[in-house]
Amino acid sequence: MHDGTALAFDFGERRIGIAIGEPLVGVASPLATIDREINDERFAAIASLIEQWRPAHLVVGLPVHADGTEHDMTRLARRFAQRLKGRFGLPVWLVDERHTSLLAESMLKEAGVRGRKQKPMLDQVAAQAILQTWFDVPGMPL
Known part of the structure; x- marks a missing residue:
């Protein structure tokens, strides 16, 4: 069991979904989606969230077949995780994210969010699923 708030990231080349949660209670919630292509802008938005929420851990979904x-996306997600660790000096964990996008779509459908309305929320709900997975199976430290 880990102590302190955790931020989880569903990394994408265009969008990054972010969720927040507390390992002690084991509840993850969608937080934000960063929709920017320029890395400096993406990391500035992440820095703002880290400053606001003061997480003890960062969790990155690792996409695999x-x-x-x-x-290719596995390599990019690992690189993103390394950058997070280097920039923010926090423990970074990698979690197998297989099927989290499908789970996120299912969760949104159950909540009555369908079609185009899903798109802005999908990445952060996928990050929520990644974080929930980390609560259950801590994954690999970077």
Whole structure:
């Protein structure tokens, strides 16, 4: 069990979904979606969230194929995680994110959010699923 607030990231080349949660109570909530392509702008938005929420841990979803093999996005997510660790000096954890996007779509449908209305929320709900997974199975420290 980890102490302190955690921020989780569903990394994408255009959008980054972010969720927040407390390991002690094991509840994750969607927080924000950063929709910017310029890295400096993305990291400035992340820095603002870190300053506001003061997390003890950062959790990054690691995308892999269904059979567990890595692909191009896996490498990009690892690089993003390394940058988070380097810039913010916080513990960073990698969590297998297989099926989190499907789970996020399902969760949004259950909440009555369908079609185009899902898009702005999908990444942060996927980050919520990543964080919930980390609560259950802590993943790998970077």
